[in-house]
Amino acid sequence: MRAAADEAKSAGCQVFWASCDELSHAFPLLPLLDALESAPVDSGGQAEILELLRIESAPGNGVDHVAAATERLLALVDELCTDIPVMLVVDDLQWADPATVQMLGRLVRSVRQLPLFVVGVMRPVPRREDLKALGRTIEPASRMRLHSLSEVEVGELVANAAGSTPGPRLLRLAAGAAGNPLYITELVAALDRAGALTTDNGTIEATGTKTPGSLAAVIADRLEFLSPAGRGTLRAAALLGVDFSVSELAMASGQTVTELMPVLDEAILAGVLRENDFALAFRHPLIRTALYEELPIAVRAAWHRDAARALADNGAPAERVARQLLPAFQDEGTAGVADEWMVQWLVDTGQRLVARAPGAAIPLLRRAVAAIPAGVAPHDLLACRLADALYRTGDAASAAEVATSALEYVTRPDYLVDLHWTLTQCRSMQGRAEEALAALDRALDGPMVGRQHRTRLLVLKARTQCLLGRVDTAGQVATTALAAATESGDRWATGWALGLQTVVQGMRGEAARSLPLFDRALAVAEGHPGLADLRLSLHINHAVALVHLDRLDAAIGAAEHGRQLADEAGNMVRLGQAQSVLGELLFLAGRWDDALVEIEPAPGASKSPVVECCDRGVAAVIRLHRGDPTAGQDLADAERYAAQLGDRVIGVLALAKSLNREQADDPVEALAVLMAGLSETEDTETTADLLADAVRLAIEVGDFEAARTVVKQAEEVARTSDVPHHIALPPHCRGLLDRDPELLLSAAQHYEAAGRPLPRAQALEAAGAALAERGDVAGARAHFTTAFSLYSDLGAEWDLARTQAKFRSYGIRRGPHVRHRRADHGWSSLTPTEIKVAGLVADGMSNPQIAAHLFLSRRTVQTHVSHILAKLNLHSRTEIAREVSLRATA
Structure with a gap:
């Protein structure tokens, strides 16, 4: 691989070499950060990534530094590939941390898009599931297993190392190396140093009786030729690993760089060290191991502490x-x-x-x-940090155990708040939010919590009630917290209480009342370092409020802005939420292809169960409407995440489950799913999403009592609202019940004003059927044609088939101007966004540059490029550029 890397450099490639060791598993991305440290300054990002990873973050602030750094590193590699091909080698991959393995997997999936050569070098043990999964993503032809050298190859290697044809005794000694090339070359070098090689008639032979008997022995023989000072310095270097920087060696050894240089030069000449770009490295890990294990265990531990x-x-x-x-x-x-x-x-x-x-x-x-004894300040602080660390590694059970134990003796209020933040997050992940609420109530009733910290616990309680969908209770607690925070001047609690009130107002369907609260909350959060996570949350929830007011274009813009801010801040939890909200908004706007790209599952994404449930629910609804058989997997995934949320109702999941049962010819069960959702949720917007389908199914199964009940709910939702999609609900539901085309057409107009094509098409389809039943075939045809066109634009094949069958029974055929079924492959299958991305690829832009230009995430652009390659049956960005050029000149 060293030879291949040198050849790549000679050919004009940028080569980056990352080395892992036994400790790498505990340090996310460190080998890659070290390797890319030599990246050109104008490629940008390295200093920013290092700074991002070293920012201190408190429990509960939502920042996942490792996930954020992964995204930055991927963008950095993307940028490095823009002008010059890149070769990235990761050596001793068996010791790599999971984040490094995961990032390599994502790079492997992008090699078709970039001039990038990714190489992993590893031993067969230890066997790891993530490395096996990485191997499955690589074609068999791209995997090479190394074996011991054959007898012929051993002879060739000995001849090369000795400089002449080896004699029988030398070959017999070399055969004892079992085909290990390091052993062979070290053996020949040891014999040469001992003067035990002689040349006669062009043949070189081993002489004498004393020869090294093992690989360890020949390595020790090489080290014996070092000076005492050199050997001591190299032991210090061995503490730092196989690769090390001279500056760190100076710190660990207590010497200056000037003092080290003669010793390091000696080690390089002796074949112990080699230069490794901007650092040094032991020529082989076993040489480092020999030096390291020379030290007694107790001495070695003391040296590590001193270092x-x-x-x-x-x-x-x-x-x-x-x-x-x-x-x-x-x-x-x-x-x-x-x-x-x-x-x-x-x-x-x-x-x-x-x-x-x-x-x-x-x-x-x-x-x-x-x-340290419990109750002593450092113990309590470090217990809080231990619980936080366990939570960050995904070990929610252990984190909850540590936090629960610490809560029995910790008395300092700020530590109590931190522990409850950690415990509540853990319990929520485990679907045990009720237990977290009980613990919060005990703390709120306890004597050790002062006014300020009590207010912060109230904020956490309101947040948990929101998570459980208990709108009224969450609102009451948030109001109490806001009053207390305002009185005490606690800016942090004030900001969060205001933010929670915006969520509550949105869940109540009173989005207009939430907009002033957003302004107040943002004003409080602005410039406060502890409220960075709140600011991102507010931007995302602002997008939700705007869509509830049917300001759909503004909502999409706000969600895109929130996604960008979350990406820049390195807050992967909020990034996942922003992408989820954006996916749902694009679904409502009828941009279903773009929605699927935004919510497509991505390795390394950091999303909560509720976000994952919503994403998979949206994907299931879209694919069910399109007749896509993969919808079943999306629905199963959504239900799996929903199981972690207790009894919370997720509207889009209820729609998907109902649609799935309807397509399985079980309208009774489909209706039961929607009716259960309507009875169990306090969220007005969730209710609004389920009403029209519930009435339609109730009429289909003959349950007119249920239909009338739902119509009343629709009227209640619209009673105090001037929002178009709310105003549309009573005429839509009543029109379905009374078979009234005028009411249904009125609903369709309101849906059009709201920018929601799917319910508009459904209302027009129902209006057309009602007119046909009255004998107005011409009127029915007009509305049928419009509905059919809307379904076609969405790619809703299931709806198209159902609509055609329904209207065929009235003697109505599809109109002559309606678009035919969309293509799956070729240029005509590309979405508008994919066409834009293809054009920018042809302009030579990298994925990060395209993302900035189109206000997308880099990951979203990569997904678009993958879809373009698949649809056009191409293999590289160069081929995309050629295809765009050919179309431009055609």
Whole structure:
């Protein structure tokens, strides 16, 4: 691979080499960050990524630094590929952290789009599920398994290393290496250093009686030729890993770079070290291992501790210090105790380490927490951080256990609030939000919570009630919290209470009343570092409020803006929410292809169960309307996520389940799904989404009592609203019940004003049927044709087939000007957005540049490019550009 990398460099490629080791698993993305550190400055992003990973973040702020850094690194690779091909090698992939493996998987899926060569080098053990999954994404022809050298190849290697044809004894010695090329080359070098090689008549032969008997022995023989100073310095280097920077070696060894240079030059000449771009590396991991294991365990642990302290004193990042502390404890075993310096370092730096590398923070925090009695300030603080670290690694059960245990003795109010934030998030993930509410109530009733912290717990309680869909209760708690926060001057609680009130107003269908609250909440949150997550939440919820007011274009623009802000902030939770909201808005607007792209499942996405449920629900509804057989998987996924949400009603999931039962010729069960949703939700918008279909199905199964009940609900929703899609509900539902075409046409007009093509088409279809029943075939044909055109634009094949069958029974055929079924392949199958993306690819733009130009996410652009390649049966961006050029000149 080194030879291939050198050849790639000679051919004009940029080559980046990442090396993993046994500790890499605890430090997300560190090998890739080190490898890309040498990326050209004008490619941008590296300093920003490092800064993003090292920002301290408190529990509950929603920032996933690793996921955000992954997106930035992917964008950086994309930019690097714009002008010059890139080769990225990850060595010892078996030790890589999960985030690095996941990022490689995404890069592998993008190689058709970029001039990018991704190489992973790994040993067969340890076997890991994520690496096996990565292997399944790679074609068999792209995988190469290395084997021991054959007898002929061993002879060729010995001849090359010795400089002449080997004799029988030398070949017999080499045969003992079992085809291991390192062993063979080190054996020949050891014999040469010992003067045990002689040349006679063009043949080189091993002489003497003493020869190295093992690979470890020949490596030790090489090291014996180093000076004592050189050997000591290389032991310090061995603490840092196979690859290391000279500056870090200077810190760990206590020497200056100038003092190190003669020793390092000696090691390079002796074949122990090699240059590795802007760093140094041991020529082989086994050489580093030999030096490392020469040290007694206790001495090695002490050296690691001293190296950690030296790095920390010189301002090294938290993850670099932790890389020294972790093996110190591993070497000491269970007897390792957190000393005073380490505890203080975790107090000062622990939250940054939790944000950057929670897996590395957990064992260190466990040691520190165990070393300090409960109730002592550092213990309580570090217990909070331990619970947060466990939550960030996805171990909700352990995080909840630590938080629950700490709540029994922690008395400091701000720690109590942090623990409850962590515990509530864990319980919500586990579908046990009721337990979190019970714990909050106990804390609110307890004597240790002062006014300010009580207010913050009330905010958390209101937020949890919102999550459970209990609108009125959430509103009452949020109002109480707002009053208390305003009185005490708590800006944080004031902002969150206002933000929760905007959500409650939206769930009540009173979006107009929420708009002033958004302005107030944003004014409070502006410039406050602890309210960055709230600002993103407000932008997303503002988009939701705008669509509830039928300002659909403005809502889509607000959601796109919220998505951009979340991406820039590195808040992947909010990014997932923004994309989910945008997908639902695009669904309502009839831009179904774009909606599916926004909500397409993506590796590494950070989404809550409610967001995943909504996304899969929207996808299921679209695909059911289109007659797509993959809808079943979307529906199953949505139901799986819904199981984690308790009894909360997700409107789009209810629609999907009902539609699925209807298409299975079970209208009774389809109606039962909608009626259950209507009876169990307090959310006005969820109710509004279910009403018309419930009336239609009730009439179909002959349950007119249910139909009349739903009509009354529709009238109640519209009673105090001037929003078009609310105003449309009574004439739509009453028109279905009374078979009144005038009412149905009135509903269609309101849906048109709201910008919602699907319910408009449904109302026109029903109006056409009502007119046909009255004998007005001409009027029915006109509305049937319009409905058919709307369904065609949506690609709603199931609705088209149903509508045709219904109107054929009245003797009405499809009009001559209606669009035919959409193409699945070829240029005509591309959506408007895909055509724009193809044009920008042809202009030479990278995915990040296209994303900025079209106000999309980089991930969304990548999905569009993948769809373009598939639909046009192309294999690269170059072929897309050629296709666009040919069409431009045709």
